[in-house]
Amino acid sequence: MYPQRKPRKRSLLVGPAALAVAALLAGCGGGSKTETARTQKVTGGGFTFGVPAGWQVTRAGRSVTVKQASGPAIASVTVLPLVKRYRPALFTRAIGELDRVTAALAAKLNGKVIARRSIIVAGFRARQYDLAYTRAGSGLIDRITYVLRAKSEYYLLCRWPADEGEPSACSLLTTSFRVR
Numbered sequence: 353m354y355p356q357r358k359p360r361k362r363s364l365l366v367g368p369a370a371l372a373v374a375a376l377l378a379g380c381g382g383g384s385k386t387e388t389a390r391t392q393k394v395t396g397g398g399f400t401f402g403v404p405a406g407w408q409v410t411r412a413g414r415s416v417t418v419k420q421a422s423g424p425a426i427a428s429v430t431v432l433p434l435v436k437r438y439r440p441a442l443f444t445r446a447i448g449e450l451d452r453v454t455a456a457l458a459a460k461l462n463g464k465v466i467a468r469r470s471i472i473v474a475g476f477r478a479r480q481y482d483l484a485y486t487r488a489g490s491g492l493i494d495r496i497t498y499v500l501r502a503k504s505e506y507y508l509l510c511r512w513p514a515d516e517g518e519p520s521a522c523s524l525l526t527t528s529f530r531v532r
Contacts (some may be wrong), residue, residue: 391524394418397431399506402528403521418521423513424492427521429529430507438500443470443477450498454481457496461485466493473499473508474530484514491515495522501531 390405396416403409407418407427417428438446451468458465463485471480480497491514499506508529510522 391528396429398504398532399429399431400528400530400532401427401429402524403427404519404524407521424487424490425510425512425516425519425521427510427525428508429525430509432505432507434500434503434505437503438505440477443500446498446500447479450479450481454483454496458483458485461487471497471526473497473526476501476531478526480526493518497526499529499531504531506531 391402392405392407394401394403394409394416396411397414403418407420410417410419414432415428415430417426419426447470454468455465461483463483465481466484467480467482469480471478476499478497478499480495483494483496485492485494493512493514495510495518497508499508506529508525510519510525512519512522
C-alpha cells in the first residue's frame, strides 16, 4: 500500500493522527457563529490560506493555527513529509489508508466519522472527513482534509462546537488554500 516506509518507521498518516490527538489534548481557543466577511491571508511553509480578519495566528514548526480569542474553534494547516513521491494516480489507493487512519483517530477520541468525501482543494483531489466527539462535556466537530502533493501531505484541520455550526473559517480554509 502506498506510501510505504522502511521497517521501524511510522506509517505516513500516523503523524497527522498523533498531531490531531495532541492538538485535542492541548486545548484550543475560539470561534463564533458571527464572523466578519473580511479576511486575512495567512502564509506558512509552502502554502497560503485565508481566515476571517482578526483571528490570531500561531506558527510552530511546520504548522500554522488560527483561532479567535475564546472558544474551541480553530483552523490549521500542517505540512508533513511523504517518504515516496505522491502521484495523482495513487489517489484511489490512498483513500483506503486515509479512511483507516481517520477511523482510528475517531476511535481514540471516543467519537465517530460522520462524513467522508473526496473534494478538490487547490486544484488537487483531496480527502475530507468530519469527526464528531465529546471533550469536557461539549460536542465538537473536526473537519480533516488531506491534500497530497509530490513529497508533502497538507493536513488541514478545522474544529468547531457542534451546537454552534460550522464557522466561516472552515470553508474559507479549503477554498482559499494554495500550495506555493
